[in-house]
Amino acid sequence: MDDGMLIDPFAPLDLRDQGEALTSQATLAKWLPELPAPTEPPEAEMIRHQSHGYASARWIYRDGEGRPLFAVACFNKPDGHKEVLPYTYGTFIGRRGWHFKLPPAPMHLYGLDQLAARPSAPVLLVEGEKAADAAAALFPDHIAISWQGGAQAVAKADWLPLAGRAVTIWPDNDAPGADAATGAARLLRSNLAVQAHVVELPSGWPEGWDLADAPPPGVYTETLRAMLVTVARYIVAWPPGFSMRREGLFWQRDDPEKTDWWLAAPFVVEGEIRDSGGDGWGLLLSWRDRDGRLHRWSMEHRALIGESSAVEAELMHRGLSIATAPSHRAKLRMALAAVRSETRVTSVPRAGWQRGPSGLVYVMPDGEVVGETCERVILNAGAIETPDVAAVAGTVESWQAEVGAPAVGNDYLALFLAASFAGPLLDVTGDKSGGFHLFGRSQTGKTTLLRCAASVWGPPEMGAMLRSWRATANGLEATAAEASDALLPLDEIGQADGREVAEVVYLLGNESGKRRSNRDGSARRSKTWRLIFLSTGEMDLAAKLMEAGKRVMAGQDVRMVSMPLPRDGLVAGNLCGHADTQALLVHLNEAIKRNYGSPARAFIAALARARAEDAAGVVAALAATRSRFLAAHLPAGADGQVVSIARRFALAAAAGELAAGFGVLPWPNGEAERAAGSCFRQWLSRRGGAGAAEDTEALERVRHFIALHGSSRFATLVSMGMGVEEEADPHRTLSNRAGWRRKDSSGRWEYLIQSEVWAKEVCAGADPREVARALKACDLLLTEEGRLTSKQRIPGYDRPRVYRVAGGILDGREAEP
Incomplete structure (x- = not known):
């Protein structure tokens, strides 16, 4: 063959050169294959073997021009096994045609035409x-x-x-x-x-x-496609003088007489990595340690400019063997700084929905990517591990039968399961993060409900999906980022410090961690998230904050809705054939030990497909469900805070209905709406109405002050006729007088509170004027026109301005504004 002749890799082997491929001269005399074959091989049902009968399937190997080379036929054996045999055209013992014979070696690949x-x-x-x-x-x-x-x-x-x-x-x-x-x-x-x-x-x-x-x-299918994307082609160009060989990375010395330097054990440059904004460039490296475990590390290029041993120390810490001589380590850093890859990898700082160069994808907490992507996406710009939080056990079907089905008719279990699917919808609806808190006496099943909700996403155990309130606000920032666009279950609020609880509720609802500085004084990027959190404990938020000497603020109440334990139990509506509530709770606890993780993956996969195919349709469907919920359950003229909380219940309802529509929740149509509506009505009834929380809190703080001090700090006034009043006991000395009291026309006590006492004691920690306005709106503060106070004639005090609290303050009367 001339040296200048090009070799066609798709061309069949020349029969003149096939002698070396045959096992013996005897075989050559008996078997003469013809490649390409002059005819197409028969269909499977026409291919018959004397021992195996007719073929059940056959596949054709073709050359680059599409011509048949040979085929393989599959036969089903009586024992359930299969036999796959080559089927080649040629001459055998004088007969020319298709035979169960091997083609010549080396064997052509299946798919040469493609x-x-x-x-x-x-x-x-x-x-x-x-x-x-x-x-x-x-x-x-x-x-x-x-x-x-x-x-x-x-x-x-x-x-x-x-x-x-x-x-x-x-x-x-x-x-x-x-x-x-x-x-x-x-x-x-x-x-x-x-x-x-x-x-x-x-x-x-x-x-x-x-x-x-x-x-x-x-x-x-999306999972399999994501797995393939993560192993996309790695075209790597090492700088001159460096090469990756079977033994590892080498630097070729200028002097051919000298031995090349070995720099590191073999590793793979999987691609060049950067964040979605084009910053944080580096390399995604992987290797196996001496025990065969796979390690993957995202190395930022700036690490090569910092402390000279930082990169090498990290590589060795993760099990990659490297040369330790300073000169060799310097060459290793030089290679890592100059190596280039055609593959690009996007690093994202948290789990959840991500908008990258190839569109919208969802990153699971373990780094699995759901959705179509033409560029690899990885979680975090550091060590890439697989946390237990994302493990899967059982199937969607087994979870449905053992965990999902018993929720039908059990309102709080259904609400918690429905809410567990709401996190991924926050990106769709634009809602802010928020949560639900279930409180009541111990050993009643609260944690079981929380674990059932956690099982939607992963192992419902502490340290995996289930998290504890016993953590600092700073510590929960990383946990919240891990749970972004997903679920954060928090157990036992009683174990936490009340001051931390107050901060955590705001932190989770505000969707961002604290601003911190780098060593050079520049601002470090804060952790962010969007999530739904579920919480349990023996006390509500107000009681927990009171332990720390704090009052619950309306903003905290909106961010985390406190729901009391129902009197008839958490799962009393449908015992699912169990003897009693306790037996059902035992069943649920056992079921979630063997079934978890798969429902969330099924839901995310279906939601990702739906958003890709009809994003507007998904938005419209969710909006319709929420509007229907609010129309059915939200009182007319409700305060904005009540509306916000009702919208979260509506979001849970919509999530449950969507999950049922996707075939993930095994519930009848409308069950999620019904359960969420029942829980919302119970919450609203306990709250005492649909007015503003600040107004309710204002009434309670005035009632509390009056009930606490009563006659001990209020002098009693009695009418002397002709509009003249005197103190009932003018010789009585009041310590730290708060004001006066007198009976109104209906015989109820009316309180006249001094302005200074009102501002510094009654309204401590609140705006005195806002408290006064709240009372006035309920006709519980009697004022002069244009003012919140009124002048009253008091014996010995002339006409001081006081806050005149109506006599109905202690009987709970709340007239409509």
């Missing part, structure tokens, strides 16, 4: 023709190919057509499959210098699973 038709498309290599066809349907942007002969025949395949291609290998989920994938990657890298990478399959997937099988429990 490789030729799409020369720039990325390649996905799988084991088996059936898996290749399934992969082609799952990943249409890739060319799915395979080789003939299964896991033991990797070395017999002709890999030359893959030269210069970007190849990802998806292994079967068993030991032979993993070995085959590793072997293929090694051959491609060493013989063809192909950048070949293997998909990492999660532990716990079924043994032997491949892409032709149904996805494992809790796994969806």
Whole structure:
């Protein structure tokens, strides 16, 4: 062959050169294959084997021009196993036609025609023709190919057509499959210098699973696509003098007589990383430690300019062996600073919805990406781990039967489950973060309900999905960021410090952590989040804050709605065949130990599809459900605070209805609305109406002051006739007088409170004028026109201005404004 002749990698082997591929001269005399075949192979039902009967399936191997090379046929055996045999055209013992014979080695790849038709498309290599066809349907942007002969025949395949291609290998989920994938990657890298990478399959997937099988429990098509994206092609260009070899990264010395420097054990540059704003550039690196564990680290380039040993120390800390000589470490930093990759990776600071260069995706707390993306997205710009918070056990169906179904008819369990799906909707509806707090006596099932809600997202155990109130506000910032666009379950408010609780409620509702500074004085980027939080405890927010000498503010009440334990129990509406409430709670606690995590993934996958296909339709459906809820349950003329809280109940209702519509919650239509409405009405009844919380609090603080001091600080006035009043006991000395009291025409006590006492004691911590206005709006403060006070003739005091509180203050009368 002339040196200048180009080799066509898709051309069939010349029969003159096939002698070396045959095992013996005797085989050559008996079997003469013809490639390409002069005819198409028969359909599967026409292919008959003398021992196995008719074929159940067949696949055709073609050359780059689409001509048939050979086929493989699959036969179902009586024992349930399958037999896959090659089927090749040629002459055997004098008969020319199709025979159950091997084509000549090296074996052609399955999918050569697609490789030729799409020369720039990325390649996905799988084991088996059936898996290749399934992969082609799952990943249409890739060319799915395979080789003939299964896991033991990797070395017999002709890999030359893959030269210069970007190849990802998806292994079967068993030991032979993993070995085959590793072997293929090694051959491609060493013989063809192909950048070949293997998909990492999660532990716990079924043994032997491949892409032709149904996805494992809790796994969806979007999950598989995201896994492939994360192993997208890694085209890496090392700077001159540096090369990654089988033994690791080397620097080639200028003097050929000197040994090249070994700098580090093998690692992969998965891509160049930066945040969505184009800052924080660096490299996404991965490697296996000496125990075989995979490590992945996002190294910012600026770390190479800082402390000289910081990068090397981090690499060694994470199990990568490196050269320790200062000169070698300097070369390693030089290589890391100059290496370039065609792959781009976007780093996001928190979980939840992210808008990247390829559109909208949802990042799970473990870093899994749900949604279509053409660029890899990873969580956080540091160590990338897989937290237990995102683990999955059981299936959606088993969770529905054991956890979701018993919520029907049990209002608070249904509310908590519905609310657990509301976090991902905050980005859709634009609502602010907020929560629900359930309080009451111990050992009544509050924590069980919270754990059921947590099971929607992951393991409902403390330290996994379930979190404790016993933390500082600063500590909860990171926890909130992890739960962004999701759920944050907080148990036992009683264990927390009241001062921290007050700050945490504001913190979670405000969706941002504190502003802090870097070492150089510049502002550090604050952690942010959007979430729904659920809370339990033996006391409500007001009681907890009172422990710390604080009063609950209306803004805190709006951010976290406190709901008392129902008198008839938390799950008394539907016992689901159990003997009593306790038996049902025991069942739920056992059920969530084996079923968790899959409902949220199913919901997110369905929501991501819906938003991609009809975002406006999703918004409209949610708005319709919420409007219907508010029309049915919100009193006319309700205060803005009540409206805000009603909207959160409506959001939970809409989330539950959407989850039911997606087939995730096994509830009849309207169940989520009914349960949320029942809980809202109970909350509203306990509150005492739909007025402003500040107005209610204002009345309570005046009532509390009068009830506490009564006659001890108020001098009693009696009428002497003709509009003249005198103190009933003028010789009585009052310590720290607050004012006077007298009976009105109906015989109730009316209180005249001195202005200074009103401002400094009655209204301590509040605006005295706002408290006065609240009382006046309820006809409980009698004033002069244009003023909040009135002048009263008091014996010995002339006509001081006082706050004249009406006689109905202690009997709870609240006239409408």
